[in-house]
Amino acid sequence: MFKKVLIAEDYEITNLSVQRVLQELNIHNVDHVYYCDDALAKIKKGIREKEPYDLLITDIYFEEDHYTQQIKDGKELIIQAKLEDPTLKIIVFSGENRSGAIDSLFSDYYIDGFVRKARYDGKELNLAINSVYQNRQHLSTELQQSVKKINAYELSNYDTDLIKLLAKGVLQKDIPEYLKNKNIKPNSLSSIEKRLSHIKMSLDVNSNEHLIAFCKDLGLI
Numbered sequence: 001m002f003k004k005v006l007i008a009e010d011y012e013i014t015n016l017s018v019q020r021v022l023q024e025l026n027i028h029n030v031d032h033v034y035y036c037d038d039a040l041a042k043i044k045k046g047i048r049e050k051e052p053y054d055l056l057i058t059d060i061y062f063e064e065d066h067y068t069q070q071i072k073d074g075k076e077l078i079i080q081a082k083l084e085d086p087t088l089k090i091i092v093f094s095g096e097n098r099s100g101a102i103d104s105l106f107s108d109y110y111i112d113g114f115v116r117k118a119r120y121d122g123k124e125l126n127l128a129i130n131s132v133y134q135n136r137q138h139l140s141t142e143l144q145q146s147v148k149k150i151n152a153y154e155l156s157n158y159d160t161d162l163i164k165l166l167a168k169g170v171l172q173k174d175i176p177e178y179l180k181n182k183n184i185k186p187n188s189l190s191s192i193e194k195r196l197s198h199i200k201m202s203l204d205v206n207s208n209e210h211l212i213a214f215c216k217d218l219g220l221i
Contacts, residue, residue: 001025001026001027001133002027002054002055002089002129002133003027003029003054004029004030004031004046004051004052004053004054004055005022005027005029005030005031005053005054005055005056005057006030006031006032006033006039006042006043006053006055006056006057007019007022007030007031007032007033007057007058008032008033008034008035008036008038008039008056008057008058008059008074008077009032009034009057009058009059009093010034010035010059010062010063012034014059014093014117015032015034017122018032018057018093018125019032020122021122021125021126021129022129024126025126025129025130031053035062035067035069036058036062036069036071036072036073036074036076036077037069037070037071039056039058039071039077039081040071040077040080040081040084043056043081043084043085043088044084047084047085052085052088053085053088054088054089055088055089055090055091055129055132055133056078056081056088056089056090056091057090057091057092057093057125058074058077058078058090058091058092058093059074059092059093059094060073060074060075060092060094060096060105061073061074061094061095061096062074074092074094075105075109078090078092078109078111079109082109082110089112089132089133090109090110090111090112090113091111091112091113091114091115091125091128091129091132091138092105092111092113092114092115093115093117093121093125094114094115094116094117095116095117095118096116096219097116098217098218098219099143099218099219100215100218100219100220101219102114102139102143102219104219106137106139112132112137112138113128113129113131113132113137113138113139114128114138114139114143115128115138115140116140116143124140155199155215155220158184158195159195159199160215160220160221161179161184162175162192162195162196162199163199163211163212163215163220163221164221165178166208166211166212167212167215167216167221172189172192172193172196172208173189175187175189175192176188176189176192179192196208196211199211
């Protein structure tokens with residue numbers, strides 16, 4: 001089992017709950033912090049002293065207060081932590097519930113496990129720690145199904161660029177100019193109209209407004 005664990009969580013009650021789960025697993029070398037800057041400092045110190053952490057359990061959303069922080073959220077902490085120690089295992093323990101955003105944590109940030117804060121999350125966190133220790137990624141069955149549904153949509157970067165422009169209030173007829181300025185192709189109005197029509201048909205939505213709301217709800221944009 002993991003020998004040395006770091007918890008980065010800004011709510012004291014949640015922090016204590018995670019510590020209790022670790023105690024149940026007989027993991028006693030545990031440090032906990034409330035700020036991302038402090039977490040990275042401890043990771044660096046562990047490496048310097050040749051006593052690195054085996055596992056980081058972190059939230060991704062941290063509330064700002066009167067302490068100025070260089071690292072604003074858990075995503076940036078994950079990036080910095082991986083730069084310091086690429087072998088560090090990472091479990092995200094968060095209230096995030098958007099399937100697209102959760103999928104991005106695995107595909108873009110290379111986390112090892114995700115546990116959503118909810119009823120019985122202590123049991124789920126226990127399962128996640130055991131799975132990750134055995135070099136297996138962990139995501140609950142319920143969330144796995146949601147993420148698979150997201151992946152089935154297969155939106156390209158071009159698709160998300162179009163939807164993001166619409167979400168910013170750019171009229172469909174004005175999108176070609178925006179794409180041309182960034183040298184993104186295809187950028188003709190007819191190709192844009194055809195692509196948006198195909199996306200809406202694939203996602204079973206009937207308007208640009210519905211498309212924007214759908215993608216925001218899933219964390220795709």
